Amino acid sequence: NAGVMQNPRHLVRRRGQEARLRCSPMKGHSHVYWYRQLPEEGLKFMVYLQKENIIDESGMPKERFSAEFPKEGPSILRIQQVVRGDSAAYFCASSPRTSGSYEQYFGPGTRLTVT
Amino acid sequence: DQQVKQNSPSLSVQEGRISILNCDYTNSMFDYFLWYKKYPAEGPTFLISISSIKDKNEDGRFTVFLNKSAKHLSLHIVPSQPGDSAVYFCAAGKGGATNKLIFGTGTLLAVQP
Numbered sequence: 001n002a003g004v005m006q007n008p009r010h011l012v013r014r015r016g017q018e019a020r021l022r023c024s025p026m027k028g029h030s031h032v033y034w035y036r037q038l039p040e041e042g043l044k045f046m047v048y049l050q051k052e053n054i055i056d057e058s059g060m061p062k063e064r065f066s067a068e069f070p071k072e073g074p075s076i077l078r079i080q081q082v083v084r085g086d087s088a089a090y091f092c093a094s095s096p097r098t099s100g101s102y103e104q105y106f107g108p109g110t111r112l113t114v115t
Numbered sequence: 116d117q118q119v120k121q122n123s124p125s126l127s128v129q130e131g132r133i134s135i136l137n138c139d140y141t142n143s144m145f146d147y148f149l150w151y152k153k154y155p156a157e158g159p160t161f162l163i164s165i166s167s168i169k170d171k172n173e174d175g176r177f178t179v180f181l182n183k184s185a186k187h188l189s190l191h192i193v194p195s196q197p198g199d200s201a202v203y204f205c206a207a208g209k210g211g212a213t214n215k216l217i218f219g220t221g222t223l224l225a226v227q228p
Contacts, residue, residue: 004158033215042119042204042218043159056213091158095214102147102208104216106158 002027004094004107005074012113019079019086021110025094032075033104034067037089049075082114118142119207121219129227134192136222138205141186145207149216150179150190153202162203163190195226 005024013019025032031050035043048056049069060067064082069075079086089111093104120139128134138148147166151159165172165179165188172179178191192199202223206216 006158031214035216035218042220043206043216045215045217048213048215056215058213059215093158102210102214103149103161103164104214105161106151108158109156111156 004092004105006090006092006107006110008110009108010111010113012115013082014115015083016081019082019112021077021079021090021092021112023075023077023092023094023107025075025092026105029094029096029105031095032069033093033095034075034077035091035093035106037091037109039088043091046077079112082112084114087112087114117220119205119217119219121203121205121222123222124220125223125225127225127227128195130197131194134190134195134199134224134226136190136192136203136205136224138188138190138219139186140188140207142207142209142217143183143186144209145217146210147208148179148181148188149206149208150177151204151206152199153204153221159204192224195224197226197228200224200226 033048034046037043045059047067064080066078089109091109093106095104149164150162153159163174163177181188202221204221206218208216
């Protein structure tokens with residue numbers, strides 16, 4: 001039973017380019033969360049999605065960042081016109097969100113470096 | 116504002132002894148708490164959780180204690196093993212429409228052989 005998959009594992013982008021990070025949830029999980037970890041900090045929530053719906057994007061920067069979870073295919077976190085401050089580890093998590101279940105299972109992360 | 120705090124950035128323990136990792140929170144509306152373990156260059160791994168209606172949950176060598184009046188929880192690892200050396204994060208969440216987790220800044224545990 002495969003866990004949460006993220007790709008790429010490492011991504012290098014120059015300032016001004018676009019970054020696309022992909023996440024495939026665990027089988028049977030229909031809820032996806034994105035978190036960001038800056039150096040020496042804990043994980044910070046960015047966005048929570050279900051299939052074709054954004055449920056909570058309260059942690060997303062207002063500009064340049066967007067997320068989607070289409071009916072078919074992985075969830076995508078998109079960062080346009082990247083800046084050096086976007087360099088971080090981006091983690092995706094999934095959960096089944098059945099009643100009484102609140103654990104989230106994380107992928108290995110994508111480490112974004114902006115040069 | 117930091118709603119979940121881990122005030123000890125690091126902890127060193129001898130193999131076979133007990134490791135106690137602490138976490139404090141400020142929001143009394145949190146419904147559940149979780150502990151994650153993280154190795155470098157990997158994602159967090161879920162360890163154990165506890166609902167706010169309980170004060171203890173145990174799973175093998177791991178036990179989580181919740182003191183709601185003090186807004187404090189702790190993770191006990193007994194006996195500690197060298198493979199337990201990692202960063203441990205506590206996280207908290209509320210029920211309702213969102214399931215977002217608020218993480219502490221982590222405690223680096225080193226278990227000495």
